[in-house]
């Protein structure tokens with residue numbers, strides 16, 4: 001048995017499924033998950049000492065590459081001063097100021113420890129501020145695992161959703177409506193009949209949890225207009241897209257301004273930091289000023305904030321996103337070209353440092369189209385790439401991530417592996 005197999009067998013005895021987050025278990029692609037021992041730049045190594053080019057980057061946070069010396073130093077310096085105080089620090093002010101500066105729609109921000117917590121708290125705030133209960137989300141978008149957000153579409157338009165997890169009371173799901181991504185007509189229709197009851201619309205402006213699927217500009221503009229008309233709030237969940245597709249997030253690309261934004265992943269630079277923020281008048285509803293309760297023992301943790309701040313400093317450097325976008329496009333264009341030469345139905349798409357690969361002939365524009373991608377072909381491709389030392393997301397329906405350390409040599413090596421893999425998939 002390989003060390004990975006031994007560890008996986010052992011892990012399953014003390015932890016459900018052997019992992020602390022389900023997608024890590026390789027259930028979708030089959031096989032044994034790799035247990036990671038160390039990482040550097042664009043690479044990580046598994047328990048059998050095999051090296052991989054990493055296209056997950058911890059699902060986004062490793063945007064400057066793994067173990068960047070400046071980030072590691074910031075963490076070390078913070079750690080020796082104390083790991084956690086349960087009292088405020090200046091670092092938290094610096095972080096809040098930085099976020100407000102980089103994302104102008106955020107006038108005030110609250111730091112928390114995970115994207116789930118941030119989205120859950122933002123939702124409570126939206127409900128508290130509007131005095132309404134109904135939430136609209138879209139099929140295929142993920143906003144963490146708060147009860148109100150683990151909901152899928154009900155049987156018909158204008159009916160309320162069903163839980164996607166056992167343990168979520170149907171009564172909670174009743175307050176969430178699930179609509180089709182990129183469907184403006186449906187949104188108009190729902191607002192027409194239920195507009196006055198809707199607290200907020202929550203959306204991933206560039207969806208990254210059903211593979212990569214950018215919203216159309218019209219879709220985001222439509223929800224902005226409808227929310228304003230009906231007194232509902234617009235929440236952009238930029239936990240994945242924030243500081244990933246552009247320095248100012250997806251909202252800076254589309255020019256659509258949400259009332260509130262949820263952040264995570266990149267802002268922690270690999271440690272647990274997430275945040276929600278927005279218009280100051282809305283944020284004033286939060287405790288200790290307002291009546292919407294929210295708290296956290298480790299919120300704004302000094303070591304985590306240090307890692308996040310060091311990461312934000314690096315990505316602010318001129319040319320960072322131009323270069324990241326160029327490398328990501330080099331990868332997706334390269335993959336498309338190779339696939340075409342091999343003669344396989346495949347396409348790819350990229351926004352900033354995020355990408356999607358699709359085993360189908362045209363880039364999907366909604367959840368239903370995404371589900372038409374050939375999952376079996378992806379799974380075969382995934383394992384062929386893994387064998388060759390390229391670690392892609394272990395699911396056909398997750399996005400991929402490029403870091404600033406993915407240089408031309410890394411991209412070319414990936415394309416060389418992809419040519420072999422595509423050829424075998426096509427055979």
Ligand SMILES: *Cc1c(COP(=O)(O)O)cnc(C)c1O
Pocket residue numbers: 113114115116117119142143144145204208209237238239240241264265274
């Ligand atoms: C990852 C993610 C979350 C959840 O963040 P966690 O830190 O895993 O709880 C929420 N929303 C989006 C868009 C995400 O990609």
